[in-house]
Amino acid sequence: MGDVVSSHLDESRRETITARTRDVMREFGAVYQQQYAVALFNSVRYEIEAGGGTQSQLLHRKDPLAGRSIFSGSLFQYLEENRKWRSRFVSVPNSYAINLYESKTANERGLHPKVTINCAGYKALDSLEEYMELMNTSLPGIKAKVGNHPFIKCASEFPLILYHPYARHHYFCVMSEKEQKKWHAVLQDCVRHCNNGLSEELTVETPAFTDSVRKHRQAQGHYGTWDMMCGTPPQILANLVMETLHPELRSVIGPRLKGKMQQRQRNWMLISDAVYRQVLSQTSSQYGALVDTCEAQRAPLDARLRTDMDQIITSKEHVSGKIRALVLPKVEPLLRTSIQPYISSILEALMEPTSRGFSEVREVFFREMVEISKNSLNGGAKEKLGEHMDRLSMLAFHPVKMQSCYEKVEELNLEGLQQRFEVCSPNVFVSRAQILMREQMDNAVYTFEQLLNQSLKDQGEEDMCKNVQRCQDRVLKKYDYDSSSVRKKFFREALLQIIIPYMLQQLSDSCSPELPRFRELIFEDFSRFLLVENMYEEVVLQSVTKDIMMAVKEAAVQRRHNLYRDSIVLTNSDPNLHLLGETPQVDWAAKFGSEEPDSAANGGTEEGGSGSRRRQVVSMIQMDGLPLAYESCMEVPGVELIPEEDVETCDDKSEDKSEDEEIPEEPRSPDSVDEIRDLINPVVEVAVPVSGEEEQSPVTNLMEPTDSTITAEDGLQEEVTHVTTVVEKVPRNSIKKSPQTLLKELLGSEGQEPTKDEQVESAVEIVTEEMLEAVQEEDSQLITEVSAAESDSDPPPLLPTDSSSRDDNGFQSPTNQESDEGVKVPITNGLSGEDKTIDPVEVEVILA
Known part of the structure; x- marks a missing residue:
């Protein structure tokens, strides 16, 4: 890219551009100095005569956007340097400049943005077709064929493009139509605000500048309105220079561009941007010097006007x-x-x-x-x-x-x-x-x-x-x-x-x-x-x-x-x-x-070190089902992550999905050492009900070595190396099943044959004997109450089985019998003859 620009903009051509800009600014400066005195006369006369129109009935706010920002969020930007799409965090402050950061963290830390875009003179587009229509007129004699693709391949079907007739274009894309509409509205507002760069409060400088530009263009034969009268005075003057310079350079450089049509258009855009930046740097410095010269003469001119106003x-x-x-x-x-x-x-x-x-x-x-x-x-x-x-x-x-x-x-x-x-x-x-x-x-x-x-x-x-x-x-x-x-x-x-x-x-x-x-x-x-x-x-x-x-x-x-x-x-x-x-x-x-706004929704940033958060006018878009803003991504996401038009990925439809609906997980590679160990030594969890109250049970979750085998689901015999007991807390009021009922559930229904593995049967018999001993130690009165509660109660709810609900209290049960999911139900009657809440235990069997 740099070679393309430097090869067509050599030192002699750059000197020609500098000379042309200097000539335009000299002609404009002579007109501006004349119009400055006339505008000063009109302003002082208006002040003395106290002229004015009808009075406004509504109040006017002095600084409406104080302490506010307009919008912020993440999107993807196309980089010309390596022709790649990169994730960028975009912040639009109350100045309506577009600041692009590497990530949201960089913005929150107050780092300088990677790119700042002043939208004056731009057009915000949301379709590649409209963009290609404008690009086809960029070079004379080059027309794109029907169906030709642009020189960029958009990463999604929702593009956003900032087009400028002279400066570099900026390409973005988002992942949903809702995001595209909101971003397009924000970009249009940035363009609208930046185009209105001349302040009406400057009653001398603004009229003098507009009249000077109009008279300069009339001297060139352009009498009609001008749609590039947008932005700050240096930007307007750069557009004024480019109005005549741009066609000349295009006719000279255009035929020398090599490559396909899209590549020639892309190279011409880069060359035009380099010329525009060179012209803008000159107009900025020269216009500043011109204004300083006129302002130095303002005081004596004002005094003479007030003295001789009548004459x-x-x-x-x-x-x-x-x-x-x-x-x-x-x-x-x-x-x-x-x-x-x-x-x-x-x-x-x-x-x-x-x-x-x-x-x-x-x-x-x-x-x-x-x-x-x-x-x-x-x-x-x-x-x-x-x-x-x-x-x-x-x-x-x-x-x-x-x-x-x-x-x-x-x-x-x-x-x-x-x-x-x-x-x-x-x-x-x-x-x-x-x-x-x-x-x-x-x-x-x-x-x-x-x-x-x-x-x-x-x-x-x-x-x-x-x-x-x-x-x-x-x-x-x-x-x-x-x-x-x-x-x-x-x-x-x-x-x-x-x-x-x-x-x-x-x-x-x-x-x-x-x-x-x-x-x-x-x-x-x-x-x-x-x-x-x-x-x-x-x-x-x-x-x-x-x-x-x-x-x-x-x-x-x-x-x-x-x-x-x-x-x-x-x-x-x-x-x-x-x-x-x-x-x-x-x-x-x-x-x-409600002084503290939601910083996550408002996207606020620390302002000026005062600790106050800058509130945001437009709320950020929260996309369900997609990675959060792709802040750490270096590449654009795959096409499969782009939501279709009929698939709702936003907050509106996310609540309609059933919470009970299970989505099977796709197979993936292990991410940690523990997962790798689990693959080498599989773990089988067997839920077994045990007795014991958490306040009085001194036993915690333990792992004991053992030598036994177990038949896996695929019929293979696996060796059992360790048996671990895991105890869960269960409230006392959830007692609903008798030991006999629980035993039947452990062994299966009457028509179902238990497993043939002898080790598993022996483990179940041990657990059953311990349960019966605990029941016999309780008094008969409590057994009667439990039986009555059992007959009147509803089926027990399923208990949570994740690790967050487990506790270290409980006792050890050496069993490796697998049970069906949902049968881990507490029973009553403690080992010491007292009423206790009996907690279920998950027995973890580690297979060698």
Whole structure:
């Protein structure tokens, strides 16, 4: 593998890649410094003018995943180095990075993971067919034939693949469909979170960065949306470099690759990953230096803005008016013919799946409320309520429970409109809608927690069900309003993302050459904050904003979309609720006394040396009938261990199996020295009832040498070398059989002939004589009571025969007679003339 990469990426080619990355970063840096000053101006102006939209009705949690991890468990990873599958313990912390460890023990010890995967830009796949469709487009002129297999052979029928257009792919597999669904949901959530790497709280850096990337791509002729605008700024910049560099390298290196189609695809993936890592290391260092340079200039720029804000705003309005006079006559025909007829169809395509997704969020939240109400109605304990509330607090970050909501939005389809407006993929809008859905779910859950906690403080815990119902109704009303506001804002932004790039592209030939002359109207002192290109885009945006707002208002009137009208504005409708937002988050596990979560189920790890366990959002999968996580395995398990679809290996069906059902053990080789000795000297156990009370019997389990023979089951004569007595404890109240009855059971039924072995008969006679002597020494009254109890009692239950129930007390009985299983029953009458509990003895006969 290393030879393949080094042979195609020699020193000269690496220098070419470095030079190309440096050129892109230089062009981007010049644009970023301009956009940084403009973004700072917009941020300070927004702060001074105190602008803003409608106020949220739900509370916002500051750090929802504090002290939490998302998921952990074991799966199998395919290693490119040796082309083998290896067991790996995977931990997904609250940063949503995927950490791969050698074993669970390595994770618990705090060792560094073997591999850490940042999922930004990846796609989580669960089928090899879908993966091969993407791989077939990786190299030009190479198409896989129908039925061709990929270059990896999956160890099970449940694969999981992380695909990236530039970086290395990661292959995993699990052993059941249930595991696959849960892991796939977790991987999708990791991708979704990592793609949303730009923080909205950075009111200067984030707008400056997004505008710079958009303008850089427009200079290259790319006006539409970009589905690789995902991850942190260095990752996005690496994608920006690879957007043009990757096709060039593919056209040069692709024809030189040797081998079969699968091998060529595999080698190209390794080469592409090496290039991507080299580019990413450069963009990370150069972007950090660029941000530091801009931040050093922020303080003097901010001071100048606050001093000259009025003059800057006046100058901007003057120049914008001039640009508007130039642009509007050219914009109006474009709006009438190419924009207005399509706004309603674009909006409809966006609203249907998005509204279903937000409705599903409401339904999932409502179902959780019903479960809590059931617990309170059924008189559930406080600990049970604490468990419900603890799980509810992480509902928004539970990928499996939220999967039904996310799937509704994935049905979004812009086909037809996609080609007209150069929308590369609807994934940009799907991911954004899913992030908003998760935020709304967490806001609803957090608001309910705070309301319920306040209600319990004020009204106590007497009528829990009413308190839950009252808080639930308040939260659902606020959710309906907030989700309506969030969706309308999302629709407006999505329409602008689709329409504005198309309009700029259509107007670029007629308007762009005339823009430079407007720079003369801007004072030099204000030229850093007022850019003609930005004002031109604002004029184009304002020209279509009215049509977009009207379309969204008309959609709000239709009740099927569950949108509030814009005339309904709730401002400061619940001031007491917003005061609760200042209180700390409720720890329900500690509040109701279940502070220690199940570490095995939660997969917690020690955090920061504080001794507290990090609780896990998604529970681990417990597979019955399979080795535990294969933690010590080096190779993938055999195919016979892979459960079939119709065989339930999980907890749901394991209880249905009969406990009495015996499964014969397969023959295997001995694992210890004792087992080898048992094979050389077989042991035959004969259960014989004896008398004696454990408190008064001084005799323990003994082994005595003897010389005799015994007939085995196969008819062979075996020599008996030792006879060992083993005594079991039996309670006194289990006396149910007379010595005569027990003797008959030992000798067999009337129609059954005893064994012909003389040694065995003599041993049985000795035992019988001792039993009769013990019976004769007891008084007749006790014999009468025993006989009465014997006639009224039921058949005795089978006694345990394993070594864990045996005791050292008892007496020795030299016999080698085999008896049927289940006849080891205690009798009464001690040897000393007292009532005693008679214990059964298993006689161990060791055959030479």
